Amino acid sequence: METESRIYCVPFLRRTCFILLLFALSASLGAQRLDFGFNFDMVGFFPTRFPNKVFFSETSYKAYYIHKLQCPWGYQTNFSLSLAADYNRFFVDGTFGMNTYLLDGLKYKYQYPIGDDAFNTYYSRIIRLGQTEISGSFGYILSSRRYMRPYIEAGFGRCSYPNYIEDMSDEKSFKSYWSNRTEMRNYAELDKPFNYLLIGYGYRGDLFSVSARYKIRVGHHEVFYSNLSLGMSVYTRFSKLRKHYIYQPEE
Amino acid sequence: MIIRFRFQIISMFILIALYAISCKPDQEPLKLPYRFDVPVLLGTHINSYEFKEVKFTLDLAVFKGDNSVNMVPDYIGLPDSSFQFNDYYFHYGTDSTLISYQIEKVEFVDTSVYSSFSTLVLIDQSAFPENFDTTDYYNERFEAFNALYLNLNGEGKVAFAWFRRTGSDHDAVRYINTDFSGTWDRGTMLQLLDLTHSQSGTSALFDAIERAIFFISAKNLANPSVTVLVKNRDDGKSDINLDNLIYLANQNHVKINIIWLVHRWPNVDFDALRRLPYETGGFEVYMGSSYQMNSVFLRLPSLLNLKTNFYKVSVKMTSIGPSGFADTYREGMYLNYYTSQNYKWNYIPIYLVKP
Secondary structure (H helix, E strand, O other), rough: OOOOOOEOOOEEEEEEHHHHHHHHHHOOOOOOOHHHEEEEEEEOOOOOOOOOOOEEEOOOEEEEEEEEEEEOOOEEEEEEEEEEEEEOOOEEEEEEEEEEOOOOOOOEEEEEEOOOOOOEEEEEEEEOOOOEEEEEEEEEEOOOOOOOOEEOOOOOOOOOOOOOEEEEEEEOOOOOOOOOOOHHHHOOOOOOOOEEEEEEEEEEEEOOEEEEEEEEEEOOOEEEEEEEEEEEEEEEEEEOHHHHHHHOOOO | OOOHHHHHHHHHHHHHHHHHOOOOOOOOOOOOOOOOOEEEEEEEEEEEOOEEEEEEEEEEEEEOOOOOOOOOOOOOOOOHHHHHOOOEEEEEOOOEEEEEEEEEEEEEEEEEOOOOOOEEEEOOOOOOOOHHHHHOOOOHHHHHHHHHHOOOOOOOOEEEEEEOOOOOOOEEEEOOOOOEEEOOOOOHHHHHHHHHHHOOOOOHHHHHHHHHHHHHHHHOOOOEEEEEOOOOOOOOOOOOHHHHHHHHHHHHOEEEEEEEEOOHHHHHHHHHHHHHHHHHHHOOOEEEHHHHHHHHHHHHHHHHHOOOEEEEEEEEEEEOOOOOOOOOOEEEEEEEEEOOOOOOEEEEEEEEEEE
C-alpha cells in the first residue's frame, strides 16, 4: 500500500503571496481609502450537481443511486479578514478566511436497491475542518446615495487542502454512523484544494456590511459544487484617507 | 504608510503558518463484502460401482469467510471428521437395508489446470415460486458480481446475462455485455445494480442454458463455461430437456457451473442441479446464506481455472441388507466443523452414476 503523503502547500503559498502583494501595490497606488474588515458568514447553501445518477462506493463494492441535484444547507462559522481599497465607486477586496462549511457537515443522500422494490437510504456527512481560503474581487457601488450602499462584486479565490472527515449513516441525524466511511471522497473531490469563481451582492455602510457571496468551483471536476454564503462584515477605517472623495452625495 | 506595511507583513506570516499544515491522505483498498465459509464441489470420481458397494472420491474446495482479512483464503486444516454422511435404513416391504458410509481417506491437494477462462454468468431473475428477496433481501449479489469483475486481474473473461420467462417466450436470455471482458466496465455494473427490482415471471432454466451454450460456443473462447445462479426449477415450458441439454453442452465443450441459493429446496430441481455440473465437468455450490455468494464469486477466477487447493475425500458406501445400489444414486455430504467462534455446517449434494 502506498503510504507516501505529499505536501501541497508550496503552490498555494505562492498564489497567496502574489495576491497580498497585489493589494499592497494597489494600496500604495493612491487608493482613496483602505478598509480593514472582519467577516462572518453564518448561513451557507451548497447547490451541488452530481453528473450521474449512480456512483460507485469508494470503500466497498456497492454502488448507489444519488439524486443529481442536492443542496445541503445550514449554519456555519466562516471567519475571514479582508482588506478593501476604494477608488471612487470601485473597490478592490482581498479576503483571507478560515471556514467550517456547515457545522453539521455537508450531508448528501443516496440509496442502495434492496428486496421488495425498496431502497436503503444512506447519508454521507462531509466535514472540512481548517480549510482556509483566499480571494480577490473587484466591486462596484451601485448607488452611493444611501446609507447602506448596494454593491456587486466579482472575483476569484482558492480554497486550500482541508482536514477532511467523511462519515456515513443510514439516518440523517447521524445519531449513529460509520466513521471514516469515505464513500464519495474521490467522486466529489471536496478533499482537495480548488479555485472558485466569486460573485456577490451586498450592502455596505461605513463600518458595517451585509453580503451574499456565491462561489462556484471551477476546474476539472466531475461534480458541480458551489456555495452561497450569507454573512456580515465589520469595517474599520484603516487609513486616514480622504473619505469625502467618495460616497458622499453632493450637497 | 508604516502601519499599513506592518499589517501586510503580519498577514503574510499568519498565512504561511496556516498553509504549511495541509497534507493529502492516502487511499485505502476497497473492503470486501461480508462473507461466510463456503464449500465447492469441484468433481466426483467413481472408483468402483458394485451392487453392494460403491467407492467414490469427492473433490471439495472450501473457502474461508474470514472477514478479518481482505481476501478469501482456502480453508486449510479441516479435520477428517468434518466430512460426514448420515447412515440410514432403507425399507422396502418387510426388508430393511442399512446404507453405511465410511470416509476412507482425506487428502489436501492443490491443482492448476487452466491459464484462462471465459464464463457467462447467467442470473435467474424469475420470481416464482420464489425470488431473491427471500434469501438475498439486501442485494448481496450485486457486491459479489462487482467484486468478481473488479478482481479478475487478467485471469479470465466474463460476460453477464439474466433470464426469466414471461408468457411462453423461449428466448428468455437478456445479455448485459455481449463481449467477454477481463476489465471492469461501469456500464455493465450499472445494469446489474437494480436486478433486485426487476424479478418476475417463471424460470426458463433449460431454455436459458441452451441459448447460453449457443452464445458462448459461437465465440470460440478458451475454457468456456456457463455459470448459472439458480433460484427456481425450470417451469416445464422449455424446448429442451435435461438429457439433451447435457448432450448439447458436452458436444460444444461448454461446462455448466451451478451456484444455487434457495429458501425452500422443493423449489429447485435437484436432479438438474446435480447432473448439469457432474456430467459437463463444472462445479456446484449450494449456499445456505447470501453471504456465501461473496466468497464464491470472489474465488470464481480460481475455481474456473481450477487453481485452488481442495480436499480429496475418498468414501466407501456399502449396503447391508437385501437391497443394493441402482445405476444412479443421489446423496448429500455434510461438512461440519467448529471454529473458534461457533459451529458451522454446510450441505453438498452429490450425484453418482454407474460407469
